[in-house]
Amino acid sequence: MTTQFQLSRNEFGHLVLTTEDGQVHEKVSPVRAFPIQAPHEGISMVLGDGKEIAWIDRMSDLSEANRLLLDEELTGREFMPExxxxxxxxxxxxxxxxxxxxxxxxxxxxxxxxxxxxxxxxxxxxxxxxxxxxxxxxxxxxxxxxxxxxxxxxx
Structure with a gap:
């Protein structure tokens, strides 16, 4: 698994992941491995069936555009007031x-x-x-x- 990919949104607002070799994966979802203890580390990008297609060691490793899309998606999916x-x-x-x-x-x-x-x-x-x-x-x-x-x- 690699952090070398591009994230975008399709016309329906779903997250799309395009790998280095051009494979396009629609409706991907980010899942935090440790949402409380390390929310910006260990994020799995998975398909609807749960298959992991990419792993992110640290959000800081991503490009600014990918990081913003990922953060937006996680914020929309998670609701845990502190x-x-x-x-x-x-x-x-x-x-x-x-x-x-x-x-x-x-x-x-x-x-x-x-x-x-x-x-x-x-x-x-x-x-x-x-x-x-x-x-x-x-x-x-x-x-x-x-x-x-x-x-x-x-x-």
């Missing part, structure tokens, strides 16, 4: 409503149970709301003191 601050919770017993500030704006969600907070690696957390939306806390040790205090009650 919690920057926990403003308040209605209760320390579940279910409870969390009021948070995220990288995509302020929101609130219902946490059904403590099991909906999962550790990912040494410092990251995934918090699932009652609708199945996952919120990321990239580093629970770097979040502000007030938010950390609230988190400690649930962990």
């Amino acid at each position: 919690i920057q601050r926990i403003v308040s919770v209605t209760s320390f017993a579940t279910p409870c409503t969390w009021h948070v500030k995220t990288d995509r704006g302020d929101t609130e969600f219902v946490l059904k149970g403590d099991e909906d907070i999962r550790r990912i690696g040494g410092a990251s957390l995934l918090v699932a709301d009652n609708h199945g939306i996952h919120f990321l806390i990239r580093d629970m040790f770097e979040i502000d003191k007030h938010s950390r205090k609230i988190l400690d009650r649930f962990l």
